Amino acid sequence: MTLRVSNLCGWYGQAQILFEVALDVGPGSVVALLGRNGAGKTTTFRSIAGLVPRREGVVVFGDQDVSRLPTYEIVRRGLAFVPEDRRIFTDLTVEENLEVGRQPPRLGVPHWTPERLYELFPNLAAMRRRLGGRMSGGEQQMLTIARSLMGNPRLVLLDEPSEGLAPKIVEDMAHAIVAMKREGLSILLSEQNLHFARLISDAAVVIESGHVRFAGPMAELVSHPDVYEAYLAV
Numbered sequence: 405m406t407l408r409v410s411n412l413c414g415w416y417g418q419a420q421i422l423f424e425v426a427l428d429v430g431p432g433s434v435v436a437l438l439g440r441n442g443a444g445k446t447t448t449f450r451s452i453a454g455l456v457p458r459r460e461g462v463v464v465f466g467d468q469d470v471s472r473l474p475t476y477e478i479v480r481r482g483l484a485f486v487p488e489d490r491r492i493f494t495d496l497t498v499e500e501n502l503e504v505g506r507q508p509p510r511l512g513v514p515h516w517t518p519e520r521l522y523e524l525f526p527n528l529a530a531m532r533r534r535l536g537g538r539m540s541g542g543e544q545q546m547l548t549i550a551r552s553l554m555g556n557p558r559l560v561l562l563d564e565p566s567e568g569l570a571p572k573i574v575e576d577m578a579h580a581i582v583a584m585k586r587e588g589l590s591i592l593l594s595e596q597n598l599h600f601a602r603l604i605s606d607a608a609v610v611i612e613s614g615h616v617r618f619a620g621p622m623a624e625l626v627s628h629p630d631v632y633e634a635y636l637a638v
């Protein structure tokens with residue numbers, strides 16, 4: 405197992421947001437963390453990455469318990485967190501943004517170069533010298549993911565990758581995620597919408613108010629309208 409999360413609880417101040425969340429991501433698999441607005445998806449990601457001030461539970465990454473490690477140590481072990489807001493350098497070009505993310509190759513995981521990333525995101529290839537600030541939101545989202553891959557992660561947390569994208573770009577994003585999986589990368593993505601998630605994910609975990617309501621193969625979730633209609637935007 406690449407990532408194994410159990411009994412994860414998280415708080416902001418006095419407010420408990422996560423209640424014993426459990427999920428597994430196997431090597432080379434794509435797992436969708438699904439839930440409505442405010443269900444706790446981002447908080448789950450931030451807790452896994454050690455960014456929530458108070459958290460409890462166990463997070464095993466690779467063969468190591470990282471539950472008590474600071475974020476930079478978890479990232480050093482190959483976890484990449486791509487937040488929902490696009491964090492690119494607006495005054496650097498596409499290729500310069502990619503260079504900023506470059507890290508040495510990591511044993512046993514895909515090794516990314518700008519050229520390989522341009523194959524994954526063909527529209528970035530067409531704008532290598534464009535400034536980040538002059539790209540559309542969808543293009544910036546792709547650049548954010550591409551730059552994270554330059555760190556040669558073992559697992560990527562993708563927070564709502566389809567959020568706010570035009571339908572054509574959503575399709576490109578789905579292709580890119582499938583290609584990332586084909587390379588052997590493990591992916592945990594969050595989504596509000598079942599439609600996009602079902603195209604690309606092997607398994608689903610549904611959360612509501614910080615509680616896991618369903619965990620299983622995506623095909624099983626899709627065959628249970630009672631579950632997804634209760635907890636998701638469809």
Ligand SMILES: Nc1ncnc2c1ncn2[C@@H]1O[C@H](COP(=O)(O)OP(=O)(O)OP(=O)(O)O)[C@@H](O)[C@H]1O
Nearest residue numbers: 416419421439440441442443444445446447448596
């Ligand atoms: N920094 C914070 N301080 C206090 N409460 C927060 C903070 N961030 C999130 N929350 C609360 O935690 C709950 C879960 O939020 P979270 O962002 O994890 O949800 P989400 O499922 O990712 O939804 P979204 O689609 O809006 O990102 C919400 O009730 C939210 O208001």
